[in-house]
Amino acid sequence: MSALSKTNKKRALAGLSLLCASVALNACVTQPPSFGGGIDFRQARFNEISAMREYRDCRDHALELDREAQTKHDPAKYLASARMIEKCESKLGPDVADVATDERMRAYALTIQNHLKGGNIEGARENLDKFSTSFQGQDLYFADGSSFIQTMEVLLGKRGAGSIGRYSDANVNAELKSELRRVRYWERN
Incomplete structure (x- = not known):
């Protein structure tokens, strides 16, 4: 009997050791690190890049209208170019307002000139006011x-x-x- 009880004791001790080791290992497991900040930053950066890519495509189309207006001396194309750049700018949204400021300033300045060349003096004045407000101090x-x-x-x-x-x-x-x-x-x- 004593041999059987030694075996039972060994099994019980091994089981207890296994249980303690299991509990100890479960206590040591930590939560995986949170990458929320990094992913959020990457997502925001991706959104900025996508918005600027769309803006540049839109602006390039407007610049093509401006070139046609210059070639043909067509006031209607100047106005169409100005309206298209205004539309490009309005699609950007406030989260991208600080991206590529100099590039956007030059494009918006073109809207003022194109309204003037197209004969829409009031539109040029309004855009000059918007320009001064949007790019304050620049x-x-x-x-x-x-x-x-x-x-x-x-x-x-x-x-x-x-x-x-x-x-x-x-x-x-x-x-x-x-x-x-x-x-x-x-x-x-």
Whole structure:
């Protein structure tokens, strides 16, 4: 009997050891690490890239309309190009508002010029206001160093008409200032 009880004791001890080892191993198992932050970042980045890809495709189509307008001197195509870029910009949404700012500024500036070339002065004024609001504190500069915003303000009549030095403090091309002063002189005389 004692041999049987030794075997039973060994089995019981082995079973108890196995049970303790099992409990100890289960206690040591940790939860897998959470990659939520990394995946969220990647998803957000993917969304930005996709949105910009769609924006660029849309913008490229609008630029093609602009080239056609220049070639054919067609005011309707200038307006169509401007509206298409506006549509491209509106599709972006606020989560992509800080992506490719300089590229988007140049495209939106084109809407202002194209509205002006197409004869829609009010549309050009509205877009200039939107441009100043959307890209607050930023400006584009022409090759001669003149300010895009100030040039458009002068051309669209957004600078005070009654001021004596109406164009003197504006960072506008000298030839444009001279021409506008000449026109103003002949309007009065």
